[in-house]
Each structure stands twice: as structure tokens, then as C-alpha cells.
Amino acid sequence: MAKSCPGCGAPMEYDPGFDSLVCTSCGNIIDPKTLPDADSFYYENDDADEKPTDIADTLSEFEELTGEMYDRNVYKCSQCGGEVLVSGTEISTRCIYCGSTSVVFSRISKENRPDKIVPFSITKEEAIETVKKNILSGAFMPRGFKKIDPELVRGIYIPYFTYDGVISDTQQHVIGVTEKSYVFDGSAEFENLLVECCTALDDRSTALLEPYNVKAAVDFDTSYLMGFYSNIQDVTPRKAQGTAELKAKTIFNSQMRMLSKNSTARAVSSHPKLELERTGYILLPAWFVTISTKDAPYTFLVNGQSGRCTGTAPWSKVKVFGTIAAATAVLWTLLFTLLTKVAFPHINRITDIEKADYIIIGGGPQIVAGIIAVVAGIILTIAIRKLLRLFRKLKRTGSVTTLIFAKRRQGGVK
Amino acid sequence: MILIVVGYAAAIIACAGLALLFVANILRMSNSYGSESEDHSCMKRFKCMDVDQRPRL
Structure with missing residues (x-):
């Protein structure tokens, strides 16, 4: 059942911008609190035309073909008479034929009726x-x-x-x-x-x-x-x-x-x-x-x-991997320059691999390599954890x- | 020699890790919106005392 405009009879919808019911046809604006309480009629009359049609017989062929069970009921739209399919827990939906809102009153009977509602404020x-x-x-x-x-x-x-x-x-x-x-x-x-x-x-x-x-x-x-x-x-x-x-x-x-x-x-x-x-x-x-x-x-x-x-x-995976590759290249260039020009300039003078052993005796590169490896492990762990959290949110x-x-x-x- | 190679590899991994961290932070700040709300306004009159009877709040 939809709320109808007292002026033209077209269905009305609640508009958060006006905090009122607005007629979809003539634009009439009405405060819902001023409308007569038609809801009570439906709560008190259980035999109103709100009973769903029993569609079990018509679906028997579909069940044989697809093996699926349907959990929907069929109601009749009060505006156009079209059939409205409503799933087990919906209490309001739109008619696919005329677009008006239909409320299933039998599902919000006295026992199951919400006490309060916070209306939409955001359009x-x-x-x-x-x-x-x-x-x-x-x-x-x-x-x-x-x-x-x-x-x-x-x-x-x-x-x-x-x-x-x-x-x-x-x-x-x-x-x-x-x-x-x-x-x-x-x-x-x-x-x-x-x-x-x-x-x-x-x-x-x-x-x-x-x-x-x-x-x-x-x-x-x-x-x-x-x-x-x-x-x-x-x-x-x-x-x-x-x-x-x-x-x-x-x-x-x-x-x-x-x-x-x-x-x-x-x-x-x-x-x-x-x-x-x-x-x-x-x-x-x-x-x-x-x-x-x-x-x-x-x-x-x-x-x-x-x-x-x-x-x-x-x-985009392409953009992300491209950025990571570019950033890695820039950082590596900076780090390499720092290590070879500033920290260990004598490394550049090694021309024979066998003579490379003499720089190891000093101990400096060992310590630096160890520190870098530890830092690399920590940074990778933090980065991977952040990415995993993002993947879960996505x-x-x-x-x-x-x-x-x-x-x-x-x-x-x- | 092996040490130098290991050092270089560790340095490259550190750079890649930093780049990954940088991108992850950008994605977290720009692509993801909304997190668990810290609003606990439904909890009222919270009181607490430690064993030494010094009130904490």
C-alpha cells in the first residue's frame, strides 16, 4: 500500500531534503505527521488484501528444472495491480511496473512493528x-x-x-x-x-x-x-x-x-x-x-x-607496480651513491675480485650489510601487513x- | 664477495620495502574511507579505581 497524494492521488515519497512526503506527480509537499493514520486499519484488519498468492504450484516446474527453492511471496500492488515479488524479510519495496512504494503491512504487525525510525537526512x-x-x-x-x-x-x-x-x-x-x-x-x-x-x-x-x-x-x-x-x-x-x-x-x-x-x-x-x-x-x-x-x-x-x-x-595493478618499481630504482640509486661515494669509497678501487677480501677485515661492510638486512626485513613486514589490511577492506x-x-x-x- | 652481494641484495630489498610502504600508505589514505568508529557515546558514567583506591577518572 502506498501513501497517495490528497490532491491528485499519485503515490507520494519521503524526501530527505524536505523532511516530508512529496508527490511524484504534482510536487505537493505534506508533513507525514499531518496525514490521517491509515496504518492502523491494516494492523487491525488481518484479512486485508495483503495475503500473498500461493505460488507453490506454478513454481513446481521450475523446481524440477533448476532444483532451487524460491523464498519470495507475491503481492498485488495497490496502485497498478501488478504482481510484486517480496523476499522473506522485506517490508517495503518498489513496484517494477509503476515504481510506487509498497509496504507489506502484514509483516509489521503489532508484534513485529519497529518502535522508532531515524528518517533519511541525506538525499x-x-x-x-x-x-x-x-x-x-x-x-x-x-x-x-x-x-x-x-x-x-x-x-x-x-x-x-x-x-x-x-x-x-x-x-x-x-x-x-x-x-x-x-x-x-x-x-x-x-x-x-x-x-x-x-x-x-x-x-x-x-x-x-x-x-x-x-x-x-x-x-x-x-x-x-x-x-x-x-x-x-x-x-x-x-x-x-x-x-x-x-x-x-x-x-x-x-x-x-x-x-x-x-x-x-x-x-x-x-x-x-x-x-x-x-x-x-x-x-x-x-x-x-x-x-x-x-x-x-x-x-x-x-x-x-x-x-x-x-x-x-x-x-590498478599496473600503476601500483610501476610506482613501486620507479620508487625502488630512485631509492636504490640514492643508497648506492651514499654507500659507494660517502661510506665506503674504497670499494670502487677494487679491480680484482680476489683482492676484495681485504675490505672485509675492516668489519664495516659486514655491520652495514647486517643493519640493512634487518631494516629491510622490518620494513617489508610492516608494508605487507598494511597491504593485507587493505586487501581485506577491499x-x-x-x-x-x-x-x-x-x-x-x-x-x-x- | 658473498657479503657484498648479500649487502646489495638486502639494500635492494630495503628500497623495495620502503617503496611498498610508501604506496600502501597512499592507498590507505586515498582509496579507503571509513574505519571502526571510536565513538563510544553509548557508554555512560564510566568509573574506575585501582586497588590503591586512587581514582583513575
Whole structure:
């Protein structure tokens, strides 16, 4: 069901720029809070035309051919009557025929209805601009990558739980090799600890979107879903509780570690007491901007409230290796000149290899060679670790899980 | 002689390592955006004391 314009009857969409519903046809702008609450009719009438069509019979042939099971339901668009395919956890999507937003009210019944929602503050154009400015302006980009327009830009509300609670712990910290120890007794309270509760999305990707200002959340209203996609939560309460407890302990321990004022400090004993209680169910906004290349698609995420952007752009192997080779050549020339002209000028006077042994007696080249070898090992280790970390971030941006989450929806909207 | 060769090889590896580090830093700063947030505003009223009863915060 879509929200219709009281003036012309066309579907309305929520526009972050106006913080209001805007008619797609006549441009009428309406504050969603002033619209009559039509949602309640659907919550109270379970027999509304929201029941999915049973498509098991029609799919039986496909199952025999492909061996696949479909987890989608078919609904009828209230605007044009077209069939809308909706996957198991979506609560709002777009009709591929008329483009209007459809909300599946049966999935946000009283029991499963979000308490709050943070509406989009960042428009689609601002999200694309943020990605282009922060990420597509990088170095060593593959040819043509900077000029690519995003093929897919989708605003999606992600479900989160909020938790409140208290934690207390007595920890013993030991400092480096001196084994000097300190015992700390700490406590803290948690308020609106966020836990993402959508199994189709990678937790590590959404963690990079935070922080969100949960205090700016408003009471849930389907008006804010118009023009966007959204999902309901689908994790078990036990798993969500486990994730919340792990997150709370991680935040608390990082603060406790800072007390030692020593980077080599480590906790050798810890007995935390943690009580966390789920206090809310909230939808938070995020833009998914997908850019396809000939190698793989990359999905960049933009926080729909603050505009915080996250993702790693690919790089051209040719440009990177070329730069490394050129830099190596320059550095080697400088080092060679330094060693042969300044440090060991007599090396140039060696014309007979057999006479080279006399310079070894001095011991200088041995020490220098040893130092250089050790330094080379350290530098290579640091460089390889940095590169591996970058590769992991790039892999996360090119994650198929995130791509499927953003792409496997109705409507080919850009 | 072997020492000289080893020395040269180590020097070339050191230069390559420095170049690799330089490129890795550029890639990290320009191509990668967004990291784990250090914002822990969800944690309130953090208190801590060490065993000697000297408050740390």
C-alpha cells in the first residue's frame, strides 16, 4: 500500500531534503505527521488484501528444472495491480511496473512493528556526491573508474535493536616485559547500544556506518518508508543478546586498557558482570551505492543520517607496480651513491675480485650489510601487513553478501 | 664477495620495502574511507579505581 497524494492521488515519497512526503506527480509537499493514520486499519484488519498468492504450484516446474527453492511471496500492488515479488524479510519495496512504494503491512504487525525510525537526512544525490568526493578521488584508480556513474543507488532502512544495561569488572593489567601489574575496578552503564539484526547483511560492513544519533529517532510511521526499501529483523533473540554482550564488553575493555597509559598493557584476568536488556527496535537509514567494473561490483555504504561514507576503491595493478618499481630504482640509486661515494669509497678501487677480501677485515661492510638486512626485513613486514589490511577492506567492499542485499529487490531504480 | 652481494641484495630489498610502504600508505589514505568508529557515546558514567583506591577518572 502506498501513501497517495490528497490532491491528485499519485503515490507520494519521503524526501530527505524536505523532511516530508512529496508527490511524484504534482510536487505537493505534506508533513507525514499531518496525514490521517491509515496504518492502523491494516494492523487491525488481518484479512486485508495483503495475503500473498500461493505460488507453490506454478513454481513446481521450475523446481524440477533448476532444483532451487524460491523464498519470495507475491503481492498485488495497490496502485497498478501488478504482481510484486517480496523476499522473506522485506517490508517495503518498489513496484517494477509503476515504481510506487509498497509496504507489506502484514509483516509489521503489532508484534513485529519497529518502535522508532531515524528518517533519511541525506538525499540520494548527496550520497553519490559523497562517494565521488571521498572515494572516487583516490590514487592509482583503474582507468575509467573515476568517471563511472553508480549503476545502483538504493536507500535501505536496516533493522537494529537497542540495549540498555550495566557492566562492572575487576581486571588485572600487566605492563610489557617488566610484568608490573595493576588491578582496576571499573563500572559503566550502556544506553542505546546498537545491534544490527538482519542476517542478510554483513555485521562488519554495517559496523562501519556507525555512529547514529538515536536520540533523533521519531515514532515509527510507514510514511518514512515511502521511496525506500526496508527489512524487518530476523535474528533470534539469543543471538542478538550475544552480539550485544560481546559489543558491550569490547567497548568497556578498550576504555579500561587506556587507563594503563601504556600500549603494551594487557589484561591477564577479568571477571565481568554484565546485565543488558533490549529496550527498542529501530530502523536506521543507509544508502547503498554500487559501482560495477569489468572485474567485480563494489558497494559503498553511506550513513543516511550523518553522511559518513565507508568503502575501499580498487586500484590498478599496473600503476601500483610501476610506482613501486620507479620508487625502488630512485631509492636504490640514492643508497648506492651514499654507500659507494660517502661510506665506503674504497670499494670502487677494487679491480680484482680476489683482492676484495681485504675490505672485509675492516668489519664495516659486514655491520652495514647486517643493519640493512634487518631494516629491510622490518620494513617489508610492516608494508605487507598494511597491504593485507587493505586487501581485506577491499574484499569487504566487493562483498557479494552486501551486493545481494542491495540488489535483490524489486524495481530497477537508479 | 658473498657479503657484498648479500649487502646489495638486502639494500635492494630495503628500497623495495620502503617503496611498498610508501604506496600502501597512499592507498590507505586515498582509496579507503571509513574505519571502526571510536565513538563510544553509548557508554555512560564510566568509573574506575585501582586497588590503591586512587581514582583513575
